[in-house]
Amino acid sequence: MPKPYPREFRDDVVRVARSREDGVSIKQIAADFGVSETCLQNWLRAADVEDGKKPGMSVSESAELRELRKRNRLLEQENEVLRKAAAYLAQELAGKMMYPLVAELADAGIPVTVSCRVLKLSRQPYYRWRAALVTDRELLEAYRANVLFDAHRDDPEFGYRLLADEAREAGQPMADRTAWRIASDNGWWSVFGKKRAKNGKRPGPAVHDDLCTVIDADGRIRHEFTADTPNQLWLTDITEHKTAEGKLYLCAVKDVYSNKIVGYSIDSRMKSSLAVRALGNAVALRGDVAGCIVHSDRGSQFRSRKFRRALARHRLVGSMGRVASCGDNAAMESFFSLLQKNVLNRRTWATREELRIAIVTWIERTYHRRRRQAGLGRLTPVEFETIMTNNLALAA
Secondary structure (H helix, E strand, C coil), X not given: CCCCCCHHHHHXXXXXXXXXXXCCCHHHHHHHHCCCXXXXXXXXXXXXXXXXXXXXXXXXXXXXXXXXXXXXHHHHHHHHHHHHHHHHHHCCCCCCCCHHHHHHHHHCCCCHHHHHHHHCCCHHHHHHHHHCCCCHHHHHHHHHHHHHHHXXXXXXXXXXXXXXXXXXXXXXXCCHHHHXXXXXXXXXXXXXXXXXXXXXXXXXXXXXCCCCEEECCCCCEXXXXXXXXCCCEEEEEEEEEEECCEXXXXXXXXXXXXXXXXXXXXXXXXXXXXXXXXXXHHHHHHCCCCCCEEEECCCHHHHCHHHHXXXXXXXXXXXXXXXXXXXXXXXXXXHHHHHHHHHHCCCCCCCHHHHXXXXXXXXXXXXXXXXXXXXXXXXXXXXXXXXXXXXXXXXX
């Protein structure tokens, strides 16, 4: 069964189909983007339902229904926690501990997160209690952490000294230094604490090694952007362009094997989620890409925790160039240069929407299927991948 197309890609194809010129058929648009005519008609029909032009349940309504069901299930779980907690606390036992109740509820299928939130407990001491036999010291630490957590939640502006005072009044005496250690370990900081922000003038340190750098025998450094098979080496970067409504940002992922843009994402803000979406779209369209190297610059979007988690989730290998060295990602910059000359600088753009349509149309219709490249034997990226894939299949 073929993998579904990314949501952003489908929306872009619908935009292009709706804004097509007279004489351009749906079949032609589908061919330009590499999808079937029936598939495109289904997307258009779904978009009409989403916009209210045709009857049916829209995506937002489906999401709202799922959210309501999720909320209803959560309320049922919270009621079950309160019911069992009332019965548990009604037993006349001295020194009653709440962690066994949380464990009992977890065995019954109620998440620990829900139980701890309803019972106003901290999850970290509970998991430490489950992992090993709880010593008297650990138990005391847990009680202290719970008291400090309650005090911090009630008064987020309190520092560790005031939190220690609140803990003493609640029956858990401790030194100020102990309160500081517990609060620091759990990240319970005062909202008035001094922020330690970076000046943002210098790129941060690389989070991956540069896997595309080769040192010659004479000691010279050069970059080797070559690949013998698809999904062996990807390049990614972000570019921007102005419109009358503001800037529009494009993050693209390029396969060095065929120079095809295997994934991209477009947004009005340059956040780490832009790079994560572009990577996710590339993986969705290419399938199994485990072991593929993803080379980028040292932009904060590519050094972010979200992007690194996305690489690990798809079993990709990160690679990162040097600071202030455009040659470290020259192959990606060449694509952006073509985009700049053929689309971005051709005219002024009034809205982000029309620039977005122009970008995706040029990538899918012109760059992928009409622009022949000397490095590919005067073939387009789509033709090159089709021919080489068939040759590999015959050789096997």
